[in-house]
Amino acid sequence: MASQKNYSSESDEKLVRASQRGQRLAFEELVARHRDKIYARAFSMMRHEDDALDLSQEAWIKGWQRLKQFQGESSFVTWMTRIVINLCLDQLRKHKRQRAESIEQLEADSGGVERQMPVVENNPTEGLERGELRQRIDKALGQLSHEHRTVLILHEFEELEYKEIARRMECSIGTVMSRLFYARRRMANLMAAYKREELS
Amino acid sequence: MNTEFELQLQAYLDGELPQAEARAVSARLQGDPTARTLLSELTTTKRWLAGNEPPVHVPESREFYWSKIDRALDRIEKAAAAAAGDPRPDDPLTAPACAYACARALARLFQPRSWRFLAPAAGAVLAVGLALLLFKPGTPAPADDPDHYMTETETLSEDTTAFAFRSQRDNMFVVWISNKESPSSPEDELPADVDMYYQ
Secondary structure, X not given: OHHHOOOOOOOHHXXXXXXXXXXXXXXXXXXXXXXXXXXXXXXXXXXXXXXXXXXXHHHHHHHHHOHHHOOOXXXXXXXXXXXXXXXXXXXXHHOOOOHHHHHHHHHHHHOOHHHHOOOOOOOOOOOOXXXXXXHHHHHHHHOOOHHHHHHHHHHHHOOOOHHHHHHHHOOOHHHHHHHHHHHHHHHHHHXXXXXXXXXX | OOHHXXXXXXXXXXXXXXXXXXXXXXXXXXXOXXXXXXXXXXXXXXXXXXXXXXXXXXXXXXHHHHHHHHHHHHHHHHHHHHHHHOOOXXXXXXXXXXXXXXXXXXXXXXXXXXXXXXXXHHHHHHHHHHHHHHOOOOOOOOXXXXXXXXXXXXXXXXXXXXXXXXXXXXXXXXXXXXXXXXXXXXXXXXXXXXXHOOO
8 A cells, every 4th residue: 555655765865756746654754864953953043942843843844835846956855954944044033032142243243242252272172072072062052142153053064155144144245254253253262161161 | 463354364264265365365374373373263163063063853752743744734735625625715714714813823822932831721711711602502603604703702801802713614613812912914924833722
């Protein structure tokens, strides 16, 4: 019976084609396969479990609705990641919610704040195991504003160019560059602070 | 070192500079130890970030996570089918449209995320209460439309308005509560878990 077909051994490409024909079980397999990645991207941008769940599920729903538009220029998971990123960006735009963050944002965007940060000369991650390093990165990312974190994620993890980030975030390339610069310098200083805490 | 050069240095690191500018930065770096130190910090940061994104997993089982998506897809397909087959597609009170609007209004009302788990219970209590008030046995539906019935009703709060809607044909009863000061905006998206809020 077609509805009982086991899709777990099929490739993404085959599953996408079956989903495009309306096979929901094939789509379920795609969701099961990539849900962590899509959820992780939503969580990294929103830093809120419920928001990340809602947005990642909404991304899958939109993915299903737009499947016919997927032509395979990129991998399916890259395509889905772009959808969830856009949903997160929309959500962040809707919710400009933290006043403190806005002040920080204004200061950071006007430039100069990062100049007060000392340059970190020694690698603050030296000697850390991968798990510890990731934990500290996570902690430091959590201390950035949404705007700085998003630029950093899109550049370092999604490997998007300045121009593409500017387009997605609806800001200028100059803003992307200054946000990225601030985010990197702040990350370096936070990691150095964690190192000092560890040693003291 | 000014801000402009700092950003240029970063673009140099990211390979975003045209060749001529990259050569100029490279030349300047030779005689500028401060710039070299900053470039070293930026390079190190970029390196330890690469490939070390903290891993995160969906905090729900495969089945539960999928079930919410599956139900949403069912609703969308039903709404599409109903819209396609509805004899009065322009009627704003058709069941799918109304259910959608009610769900959005309720979702907005219970927006603080930590409250949302109370929403289904509160919605059910409200629905039952209003049903008792509004639909006493023998209450006739408007003569011109026996299938649809919608009415505004009083609420205890001055900040909200409530409408009750019943469709006999679709065997559906919904209560639509909205904030007077922040009316629904049509561009808002339907939350994925919206089925929690209507019945």
